[in-house]
Amino acid sequence: MKIRIRLARCVAGGAALVMGLSLTACGDGGSAGGSQEFHVLVYGDAANKVEKEIVATFNKTSDVKAVLDTVPGADYQQKLQTVINTPQAPDVFFNWGGGSIQPFVKAGLLLPLDDMIKKDPGLKSNFLPSVFNTAVVDGKAYGVPMRGTQPVLLFSNRAVLADAGVQPPATWAELLTAVSRLKEKGVTPIALGGGDQWPTLMWFEYLYDRVAGPGLFEKALAGDKDAWDSPDSRKALSMLKELIDAKAFGTNYDSVKFTDGGSAALLASGKAGFELMGSWEYSTQQDASPDFAKKDLGYGAFPTVEGGKGDAAGIVGNTNNFYSVTKKTKHADAIAKFLKLMYSDAFVTSQLSIGNLPTTTTTEKHLAGAANPDYLKYQLDLVSKAPSFQLSWDQAYAPENITPIHQAVQQFFNGSLDADGFIKAMQALTTA
Amino acid sequence: MTATASRVRRARALPGRGGRPPGVARPGIGWALPATLFFVLFALVPLVLVAVLSFTSWSGLGSPEFAGLDNWTTLFHDPVMIKSLWLSVLLTALGVAVQTPLSILLGVWAAGPQRNRAVLSAVFFVPLLLSATAVSVLWRALLDPNFGVPAQARWLFGDGNLLGSRTGAIGVLVLVSTWQFTPLHALIYQGAARAVPVVLYQAAAIDGAGTVRQFFHITLPQLRNAIITSVILMVVGGLTTFDTVLILTQGGPGTDTTITAFYMYQKAFKGFDFGAGAAIALLLVLVATLISLVVVRVSGYDKMAGTKDGLS
Numbered sequence: 001m002k003i004r005i006r007l008a009r010c011v012a013g014g015a016a017l018v019m020g021l022s023l024t025a026c027g028d029g030g031s032a033g034g035s036q037e038f039h040v041l042v043y044g045d046a047a048n049k050v051e052k053e054i055v056a057t058f059n060k061t062s063d064v065k066a067v068l069d070t071v072p073g074a075d076y077q078q079k080l081q082t083v084i085n086t087p088q089a090p091d092v093f094f095n096w097g098g099g100s101i102q103p104f105v106k107a108g109l110l111l112p113l114d115d116m117i118k119k120d121p122g123l124k125s126n127f128l129p130s131v132f133n134t135a136v137v138d139g140k141a142y143g144v145p146m147r148g149t150q151p152v153l154l155f156s157n158r159a160v161l162a163d164a165g166v167q168p169p170a171t172w173a174e175l176l177t178a179v180s181r182l183k184e185k186g187v188t189p190i191a192l193g194g195g196d197q198w199p200t201l202m203w204f205e206y207l208y209d210r211v212a213g214p215g216l217f218e219k220a221l222a223g224d225k226d227a228w229d230s231p232d233s234r235k236a237l238s239m240l241k242e243l244i245d246a247k248a249f250g251t252n253y254d255s256v257k258f259t260d261g262g263s264a265a266l267l268a269s270g271k272a273g274f275e276l277m278g279s280w281e282y283s284t285q286q287d288a289s290p291d292f293a294k295k296d297l298g299y300g301a302f303p304t305v306e307g308g309k310g311d312a313a314g315i316v317g318n319t320n321n322f323y324s325v326t327k328k329t330k331h332a333d334a335i336a337k338f339l340k341l342m343y344s345d346a347f348v349t350s351q352l353s354i355g356n357l358p359t360t361t362t363t364e365k366h367l368a369g370a371a372n373p374d375y376l377k378y379q380l381d382l383v384s385k386a387p388s389f390q391l392s393w394d395q396a397y398a399p400e401n402i403t404p405i406h407q408a409v410q411q412f413f414n415g416s417l418d419a420d421g422f423i424k425a426m427q428a429l430t431t432a
Numbered sequence: 433m434t435a436t437a438s439r440v441r442r443a444r445a446l447p448g449r450g451g452r453p454p455g456v457a458r459p460g461i462g463w464a465l466p467a468t469l470f471f472v473l474f475a476l477v478p479l480v481l482v483a484v485l486s487f488t489s490w491s492g493l494g495s496p497e498f499a500g501l502d503n504w505t506t507l508f509h510d511p512v513m514i515k516s517l518w519l520s521v522l523l524t525a526l527g528v529a530v531q532t533p534l535s536i537l538l539g540v541w542a543a544g545p546q547r548n549r550a551v552l553s554a555v556f557f558v559p560l561l562l563s564a565t566a567v568s569v570l571w572r573a574l575l576d577p578n579f580g581v582p583a584q585a586r587w588l589f590g591d592g593n594l595l596g597s598r599t600g601a602i603g604v605l606v607l608v609s610t611w612q613f614t615p616l617h618a619l620i621y622q623g624a625a626r627a628v629p630v631v632l633y634q635a636a637a638i639d640g641a642g643t644v645r646q647f648f649h650i651t652l653p654q655l656r657n658a659i660i661t662s663v664i665l666m667v668v669g670g671l672t673t674f675d676t677v678l679i680l681t682q683g684g685p686g687t688d689t690t691i692t693a694f695y696m697y698q699k700a701f702k703g704f705d706f707g708a709g710a711a712i713a714l715l716l717v718l719v720a721t722l723i724s725l726v727v728v729r730v731s732g733y734d735k736m737a738g739t740k741d742g743l744s
Contacts, residue, residue: 078701081492103704107493195595197684252577254596254685266578400703411686414596 037065038331040338041080041090043321044070046287047147047280050350054341064334066092074196074259077399084109084326091329092338096395097134097143097322103399104324105137111325112140116336123336126343131359135322143322144339148356149383150278150318152202156298160187160273168300172210172239175303179248182273188250191272193258197406198394200253200413202276203240205316205393210305211236214314214388221396223431228423232309237412237419239305244413254414261288268292276302278317279379282355282372299375301382315382316390320359352376357383401429479717485710492704503711512687513712516695517719519602523691524670524723526606527613528663535614535662539621540651553622560615568679571608598688601681605689608676613669617662624658625651660731664724671720692716 042051048070055066069090071079076094083089084104095101104110117124124132127145135143156168161178164185169175182189193199208217212232220227227233243249250272256262264281266272268289275281285293304312323342325335341347343360351358352370357379364380367373383389394402408425411417417425486503490496507513542553559567574580577592586592594600632650641649674693677683683690683698690698692712700709 081704082701085493103491103493109493195682195684197682251591252593252596255575255577255593255600256596260572262576262578269579271578400705403698403702407684407686410684414685416686 036063036331037067038091038329038335038338039067039069040323041069041071041083041093043076043094044072045280046283047354047356049354050147050347050356053350054347057346058338058341062334062337064331066334066338072259081399089326089328091331092323092325092335094146095135095143095322095324096318097320098137098391099395099398101135101142101322101324102137105142109326109328110142111327111329111332112142113144113325113339114140116332116339117141120336120340122343123339126360126362128359128361131320134319135324143324144342145320145359146323146342147321148279148351148358149320149379150280151315151379151382151386151389152206152276152278152302152317153281153299153379153382154302155267155275155277155281156300157267157270157273157292158296158298160185160270160296161298164273166273168298169303172303172305176243176246178273179243179246183247187270188266188272189248189274191256191263191266191275192249192253193256193263194249194253194410194413195255195257195262196259197410198392199258199263199277201393201405201409202278202316203243204236204409205390206276206302207236207240207305208233209314209316209388209390210302210308210310210312211239213309213311214390215309217390217393217396220426221431225427225431228426233423234419237422240412241419244415249413254410264288268297279355279357282375286355299378311387313382313386314388314390315386316392318392318395319389397429397431404429482710482713485707486714488707488710490706492706496707499707503707506708507711507715512690512695513692513715515687516690516692517715519689520671520673520691520693520716520719521723523602523605523673524667526602527609527670528666530606530610531614531617531666532659532663534610535617536621536652536655536659538614538618539623540625540647540655542618542622543625556618557615559612562612564612564675565679567608567612568676571604571611572680575604595681596685598685601685601689604680605673605676608680609670609673613666617666620658620662620665621655624655628654660727663731664727667723667727668720671716671723692719 040051040055042048048068051068051070055068059065077100080093080095084093085107089109101110113123123144124141131145131149132141135141135145154168160182161168164178164181164187166178166181167174169178179189192203205217212230212235216227216230216232253263256266258264258277261284263272263275263277264284265288267275268285277284282293282297282299285297301312301315323339325332325339329335343362345362345366348358348360348363348366349369352363352366352372355372355375357363357376367376367380370376390396394405397405404425408417408422411425412419412422485496487499487501488496489499489502538556542549542556562570572595575582575592575594577583577589577594577596580592582589582592582594594604628651632654633646636646636650672693673691674697677689677691677694678697681689683694693716696709696712696716699712700706
């Protein structure tokens with residue numbers, strides 16, 4: 001009879017373990033193996049279209065074949081960190097440069113690209129230096145830009161705005177007016193994928209930037225915890241609160257996600273007027289609702305805040321994404337040829353065709369020939385004139401802070417944290 | 433219930449009644465060898481490794497560094513940890529409370545001889561065949577506040593903020609696991625209900641007992657062992673639920689559905705703090721073991737005897 005108890009105990013322990021095991025064993029990414037191929041791991045989303053084309057182009061002329069592995073966006077970082085130190089590690093992988101690859105560089109897992117650049121200087125000279133340098137760590141280059149620059153823009157449904165007699169807002173006051181007009185029309189003024197949490201964070205990033213300027217966050221990131229408790233910080237929070245209380249985002253935003261197309265569908269179907277999103281919203285809409293993307297998708301800069309210290313031209317988002325190479329790869333020469341494609345004319349034009357703005361020095365001359373030159377020209381102007389380009393908070397801080405930041409942001413929006421609670425949560429983050 | 437229990441007790445007092453009939457040899461230890469080997473390799477060894485890991489600090493890169501009791505002391509002062517344990521227990525209790533009556537009814541019904549029973553049983557069984565991931569994605573789409581069912585039935589769902597509110601999210605998690613796992617438990621009850629000797633019902637019918645009385649006085653007591661088995665499975669499954677939370681709520685809103693298993697994932701795989709993750713995992717193993725033991729003790733599972741007494 002005692003055996004039965006032990007059995008139950010084992011079942012309990014075993015089940016918990018199996019769960020733990022299946023988690024650690026979830027790395028099924030590409031393995032280089034001994035075969036004549038190398039694996040390219042990328043963030044899975046609508047932009048994969050171009051990456052597939054590039055790989056196909058490369059494989060036409062190369063004996064060593066490239067294999068593209070995509071991981072759904074929300075899980076990308078976890079997946080990368082768990083496979084990069086294993087035999088399943090990819091040869092080439094997508095990242096955000098800077099802080100996102102620093103731990104890998106420290107652990108000695110990445111191949112410095114300086115030798116490749118010595119053989120082919122174009123690997124460096126064909127990219128905008130400010131962007132290329134995001135992936136330089138300790139004076140060595142570890143990445144080549146591989147997508148487009150991604151400022152966060154205020155997108156809109158032109159038809160919905162016209163119907164409510166609303167102009168794209170240039171100032172915060174105009175945004176509040178637009179919100180109340182749209183509400184009268186019975187649409188949700190602003191679509192928000194609160195279930196993903198990071199879209200909610202974008203509202204904080206911009207409002208802090210406009211009210212306090214980029215300095216406040218930089219100070220906080222450098223370890224000055226008082227910055228969060230400053231009058232500017234409190235003002236930004238109270239303005240956000242005002243917007244939330246005005247039901248600008250409706251009431252069910254935390255049940256909506258961007259990653260499963262929820263918030264984007266709200267905008268495209270005319271159930272919402274605005275959405276604050278990275279420039280990839282364009283390719284997302286083009287993929288999911290091509291008609292809407294062509295006819296009614298509007299875009300503009302984040303409104304200015306009267307009396308705010310931030311520059312009206314300041315932007316937040318990501319400078320670009322990068323391809324880095326792992327040290328253990330056996331096909332460095334083939335990979336050098338593959339990376340060369342990232343500044344080819346074919347690459348630039350196909351990125352432009354999905355609304356991404358590559359950061360090569362040749363981008364500008366291809367703009368006119370693109371399918372949507374206005375959107376691209378707008379982005380290029382915005383990025384080149386911006387006095388500051390604030391990296392997303394959850395990527396600027398060390399990775400262990402991502403969850404606490406997301407939670408605090410969500411809880412402030414749904415009212416379970418007040419301004420004091422939010423400030424306290426931000427002060428508890430670990431800083432360098 | 434009490435009548436059966438006392439009869440069982442009496443039966444056990446007689447030598448040779450509750451146990452093995454004399455003259456039948458016990459199976460040799462060899463039978464247990466393969467399973468024991470697998471268990472040691474895939475359960476005990478990892479468990480020890482996790483225990484060791486819980487005393488280290490490791491980001492997943494390089495090698496773990498010894499950190500003493502750091503992970504454990506932080507854990508016991510962590511409000512989210514305490515909340516997550518409470519949430520895990522709450523979700524498990526709700527799951528047991530909702531699923532047990534449903535699956536008993538469904539199982540007993542499926543054990544009967546009705547027409548179309550086999551076809552309908554097969555239909556009811558479908559949710560169990562789907563992976564938890566597919567199930568979660570399906571429900572997520574179904575419950576989308578603007579394009580799913582709530583948008584069609586505003587009178588029932590209001591603004592449809594199910595996954596974005598604490599009660600709503602917990603309710604959805606209970607609903608989804610009920611939808612998915614009731615078939616499994618119904619299957620257990622179906623098997624057990626089929627094993628109930630028909631003579632008992634015949635005798636009861638002669639005594640004038642109706643269907644309801646038969647259910648409460650014969651079927652339910654006879655299902656006792658099946659109930660215990662099923663509840664233990666639910667407890668263990670409930671405490672280690674993970675995939676539905678990952679896909680449906682991401683532990684949100686805020687930390688309102690951050691159950692312990694998900695918190696472990698968050699610490700280890702999102703925060704890259706595998707030492708803390710290991711400590712949480714180990715704590716979960718301890719809690720699950722403890723609760724299972726309590727269930728076993730309270731239910732008398734460890735003294736379990738046959739249910740056929742009084743028949744021969």
